Structures are given as C-alpha cells and as structure tokens.
Amino acid sequence: MRLSIKSCLIGLFCLTAAISGTQGLVAVSQLDSIQTQVDEVATNSIPSVDVLHRLNTLTRDYRVKFYRLIVASIDKTSIAQNKTVLINTADDILRLRKQYEPLISSAEGRSLYEQYAGRWDMYLHELEPIIAAAEAGHRDEALAMLASGARAVALGKEISDLLQKDVALNKKAADTATHSSLVSISQAVRTAYVAMGIAVVTSLGAMLFCLLGISRSLVDMAAAMRRLSGGDVAVVVPSVGRRNEIGAMASAVQVFKNNLIHTRRLEEDTALARASAEEQRKAGMRQMADSFEAAVGGVVGMVSSSATELQATAEQMT
Template structure:
C-alpha cells in the first residue's frame, strides 16, 4: 500500500529546492532583520521625541513664562505711573509711589534679561527688537514724567503721560509683546504636535513590526510543520514498513533536492537492497530445489 503524502500546500514540495538549513537560516534572518529594523526605527523616533521634549522644556515653556512676566511687569509700570501722578498728594506718598514704580521697572528688566538668552528664531528676535525700541522710547518719557513730579509739576507730568505719542509708544510695545506670546505659543504647539506625530509613528512602527514578526514566526512554524515535520514522519513510516519487510512500500519525497530528498534516496537504497536480497534468496532456494 502506498503511503499517503502530506497534501497541505503541495506546490511547496514541487518548487522549493534549497537546503533546509538555508531556508531556516533565511526565515530566522528575516525575523532578526524585522526586529532590528523595528528597534532602530523606535530608537530613532524616541530620540526625535526626546529632542522635541527638550526643546519644549528648555526653550518654549520658559520663553512663554518669561514673556508673560514681561507683559505683567509692563502693565504694572503703566499702573504705577498713574498711581504716581494721581495719588501723590503728599511728599511721602510721592516717594512711596516712585519707589513702587522703580521696583516694577527693575522687575521688568530682570524678566527681560531672563528672556533674551531664550530667543531662538528670527521672527522671535524681530518681535523682541520692535518691543525693545518702543519700550526704550517709552522709558525716556517715563523718566521725564518722574523728573516733572520731583519738580512739583504734577499737571505737566500728567499731560506728558497721556500724550498720544507716549500712549502710542506703550501700545506698540504691548502689541510687540502680544506678537511674541503668539509666536512662542505657536512654536510650542508645533513642537508638541511633532512629538505626538513621532509618538504615533513609533507606535505604528511597533505594531507593524510585531505584526510582521508574528507573520514570519507563523510562516516558519507552518514551514517546519509542512515541509520538515510531516515529511520526516512519512519517511519514518516508510522505514518502519521496510523494516517489517514490506518491500512494496513507496518511498516519498525522492524528487526533493534537500536533506529530506537525500534521506529518501538513502531509504530507497535500503528498499532496493531488500528487494535484491529477496531475489537472491529466491534464486538460492530455486537452486537448492
């Protein structure tokens, strides 16, 4: 009785002629390459995410904080100017209000010194230079107001403070600050979006790599079952039947050009020797008769 051969994917048996060790090496090399590619891409994406996170932590977040401090101080300067003009009804009050205004100017200078090293783009530098030019001219008007107050010319100081030119200088400075805030907010948002994009890319790469690894592992398992395990089982069955003396046993897989084919050829030799041995026994018995 001819033993049954595996019928799963019979085309494999017809077309694959590489040695098994080469095929297995290719399969596991593919797994290794997929893992290496996934790891390299993940490391690259993580490095990019780290760069973006560093930029956010060391540049844009501090920049927004310092610009906010400049805005607050600039607003306080204007408030303290009006307090100096309107609430300095006695010399003591004037001294107190002048000290408060000077303190606010000092806070603004400190905030500006902290912000200036963080400027990193041409647009940011341009907006800050516009603010600096407008604020420098506004500070000159502020000094003139304080000199008039020291001289007891409160009415003249009030007129100078509300002159359209002085108000325009303050408004220009505040507008430049608003543009700075908008620039830094957009830059921070763009970096955050890039970080999220990198995270999505890394996640997709990880999922893809896992999927490819699973497919490769499944292919290797199916290949081992269909192309190695079952043929070996069939060869074992054929050799068992030959050992029992069933010379009519069909030896499968002799067409293969790999280790299984070499095993089949060797078993075929045993079969041929068995048949030849029986023929010789029959001829010897006939001679004895």
C-alpha cells in the same frame, strides 16, 4: 537551485530579526522625535508663554505705577516710595527679560523680542523727563507732560501688542510641536502594527515550513523506515528527489530499500540454485543406482549362466 532547510531557517530567522530590529530602530527614532517635540513644548514654548505673560503683566504694572508716581504723589515721601516701587518693577522686568532671552528659538521670535526691547527703551526714555519733573517737585509740569505724552502711550500700546504677538507665536509653536508629536505617535503606532503584522506572517510562515516541510516529512520518513525494517519492501520512500537535507535522507533510505530488495533477490536465487543442485544430486544418485543395479544384474546373470553350465558339465562328467 538547491535551497537547503538550513538556508531556509536562517533566512526566516534573519528576516524576523531584521523586521524586529527595523521596528525597534523606527520606534526609537520616532520616540526620540516625540521626546524632542515634547521637550520643545515643556522646556521652551510653555515657559516662554508663561514668562511673556508675566512680562506683559509687569509692563502694564509699570505703566500703572508710573501713573501713580506722577498723579498720586503729593509730597517727597510718596514720590520716593512710588519711585522705589517703580524701580523694583523695572528690575523685575529686567530679570524676566534675562529669563526669556535664552528661550528664544526662532528668527521671528528674536525679531519680535528685539522690537519689544527697542520700544521699551524708547518708552523709558519718554518717561524720564516726566519722572524728573515729578521728583523735582514740578507736579503740574509733570502732569502736563503726561497729558501731552501721546508718544509714550503709543509706545506702551506697541509694547503690549508685541508681547501679545510673541505669546501667540510661542503658542503656535507649542501647537505645532504638539501636532507633530501626535502625528509621530500615530506613525509609530502604524509602523508598530505593520511590523507586528509582518513579523506574525513571517513567524507563521516559519511555523508552517517547519510543520509541513520538516516535521511531516520526518514523520513520513520514520514510518517508511519502520516498514522497511519490518521487511516491507513495497513501501514508497517519501520526499525522494527533494534538493535538501530531507531529500538526502530519503535518498539514503531508498538505497537501503534497494539493497534490501537486491538481498532478497540474491536469497531467492541462492535458494533456487540450492534446490536445483539438490535435484541434480538426487538424479545423479538415482542414475548411479540404476547403473549399479544393471551392472550387478548382469554379473548375477553371468554367474547364474556359468553355474548352470557348470552343473550341466558336472552331470555329464558324472
């Protein structure tokens, strides 16, 4: 299988990008979860606890002011004043209830609030005849009704208990959201460390691949090419046979080396052929000279013999 350097680098960079992107998405998701939980605590649980505490306090104040209206009012003026204070407290309770109702976010909280609202209405209904007797000037009758109003006392206690349960429920929700936030933060930190570790390992792998698989091979290839350019055909071309771009480059350098070796062989053969031709030419010239010398010697011998014969003939004629 051919795995090119381009493919390796693209794969490594894509893996690093995928790790970084995944880390970012996980971090954003966990931060969003943490923000939701913190918002739940900041905008719901804590305000709910605060409103319920104030509502419980106003409920107790209402009961105290009711007792003050019945017990401490001795004339119409004090009755009117205490009745006004009681009405104002009831209005404050109503405002707090309207403020709390949008904060209810669970079925259990809704159930507790509905129980509270029902007990509160029943409690107010129990107090109406006592307040009416006090306003009518029947103080003794009102005190007697108050003394025998065990139902109102029980309802007041139930109301306080229900508000305390609702406070505990919201505190529990706040604690749960806080714990979940801490867990999400811990998970986000672990995820960040894991992703960072993977990214570091991937980056080191890419660095080592570039250093050992590319840079060193190119350095060795450059050294081999310098030696070849200097005429050293004994050099071994590195990375020959690799199925990537470095291998293709090595194959091209190997072809250059083979061509250089072939060229040198041709030059050597040409020089040998030239030397052999020169030797043959010299031998031929020597042979021609010898033949010429032999031919000339024969002619000279014949001329000398003829001259001798001619001299002898001349002497005979003389």
